[in-house]
Amino acid sequence: MVSAAALLISTGHESQPAARPRIESDVSFTANLVHWVDNLAGTSVGKTMPFYRPYWERRFGPLTPDDQAALDDFARIRRAPMLSAGRDVVNQSGCLPVAADGLVWHQVFLVEAMSARSLDGLREGLASHLGAADLDRVMGALQRFRPRFEEVWKDLDYVRRFEARFKRYLAAGELPAYLASVAGFFGVTPRDDQPMKISFIGLPSDDEATHAEADGDHLLIEIRPSDTPHDQVQVVAHEASHFLMRRMDAARIDGLARQAFGEGEAGALFWRYMWEGLPTALGQGLAEAKLTPSEFSLSHRWYHIDTIDRFAKLIYPAVARAFAASQRLDDGLVPSLTRTLAVSELMSEARPNEFLMTAFFASGEGLGDEMDLLRRRLALRGDAGSKSFALDDPEAPELLRRYACLGGVALVRPADLERVNTLEGSPWLSAEVVAQARQQASRGVAVIASGRRAGGGPVFVLVAPKDSLIRPLVEALGRFRGLPDRLILITGEPGS
Secondary structure, eight states, rough: OHHHHHHHHOOOOGGOOOOOEEEEOOOOOOHHHHHHHHHHHHOOOOOTHHHHHHHHHHOOOOHHHHHHHHHHHHHHTTOOOOOOSSOOOOOSSSSSBBBBOOOOHHHHHHHHHHHHHSHHHHHHHHTSSSOHHHHHHHHHHHHHHHHHHHHHHHHHHHHHHHHHHHHHHHHHHHHHHHHHHHHHHHTTOOOOSOOOOEEEEOOOOSSOOEEEEEEEEEEEEEETTTTTTGGGGHHHHHHHHHHHHHHSSSHHHHHHHHHHTTTTTTHHHHEEEEHHHHHIIIIIIIHHHHHHHGOOSSSSOOOSSSSHHHHHHHHHHHHHHHHHHOOOOTHHHOOOOOOHHSSSSHHHHHOGGGGOSSEEEEEEEOOHHHHHHHHHHOOOOOOOOOOEEETOOOHHHHHHHHHHHHHHEEEEEGGGEEEEHTTSSSSSSOOHHHHHHHHHHTOEEEEEEEETTTSSOEEEEEEEEEEGGGGHHHHHHHHHOOOSSSSSEEOOOOTT
């Protein structure tokens, strides 16, 4: 542990002039009230959500039926599948489709809450997103819980004291200097007119881990009564890394994708883990090792999701060495990190959906509904760059040619096996695998074959000789781990 932390005794980035990101902070009654109601309603994404309702009920008694009705309305609107602007694909070709920077509805709602100076201001901000009836229900729920929350708010005065100490800590310059180095690592230049805005939220328990999230330029960070600025260094650095990663343009992102996918199928898994794992390595790893070294430990959990925790620790030594040598992320580091991932246990343990963060979903004739079922069952929603199409869509081959690394899933009948395998010209599966799949299908056996596009993206081809095997195919795809080196056979019998 000590030797890993020592990698950061000298940070090469600091020897170069670098723009420091501007950081603003705030402790808002409105943002705190919204966060508390969000947790009472069960619509927060925070890992601390189980704390809030028991605390509330111990203090104020059980929720009444009217309380619950108000929370149900709030939850319905918070979970509504609303469209948000800014998620169009911005590159016409490349390794992967790159979506324009934008926020989903969950984030838009919180940004409005963190930006508002009052509940009236929040109503005004939400009015452009909600109809009058839903706006009244959201504001009604907040007003219903406001009197009781005002009692809680009196006990959260420690958060304002924390913020004063945090501002003094920022003024000392150590954390901003580190974040300037992180900006250099990503190859971006922070702009003074685009500050990072932190909303501190009260979590009145020292027994809980805290939740933090980045919603665009706004960061939400929970603060406990005994927290000091040093306790939150790794959290701020983690969320600031998200903030700075968002500053990378489409060309830089696509270049990173090419480097990752150039190492083969592991590139898709690296791409899935990088967006949370790298901020974890930079926050809970590097920032803590450099700024609060007495707290640094590889044995402590850095992230609440096991795969991200392990990935961050896996790449930490190489990232630390690169950082100390002033090596940027796009300067040969990504291929090295991808190769490290490829030979790790994470590669063999990963489920298929983890290789398909950005992917295509191709369905044979009459199988569109079954592909939708597959995506729902395996949580294969895909990001804004993911594409669904029917096998006979004339634009499908051109889409694949434009995005050379895009992996995906194809669900077809045996008669379409050859067609799907040569959809873009170059085959995904070897002639031997195709022959074996065709032979099994002739016996009434469904198969899953794993292939690879020339650009590195993994492809899962599911062949269903009869309708009764579609559901077992879907279930089998969700069960196995890693990338199989042979056909997976599904007869429909238990255990197949």
